[in-house]
Amino acid sequence: MLEPFLIHCPYCGEPIEILIDGSVDSQRYIEDCQVCCRPIDLAVEVDADGAWQVNVGTENDG
Secondary structure, X not given: OXXXXXXXXXXXXXXXXXEEEOXXXXXXXXXXXXXXXXXXXXXXXXXOOOOEEEEEEEOOOO
């Protein structure tokens, strides 16, 4: 099941909605910004309370 989640692009700062695969507890992937088209590094995990923790970075972040 795909769930919408609002993030802000680390390049242009615009709010964008991504879709998170709710069937996976931990995932990491690249998705292009819908506004500036730059690659966003996304790390998604479910915390102990069942809430999504989404870390957003640029392609050059370690």
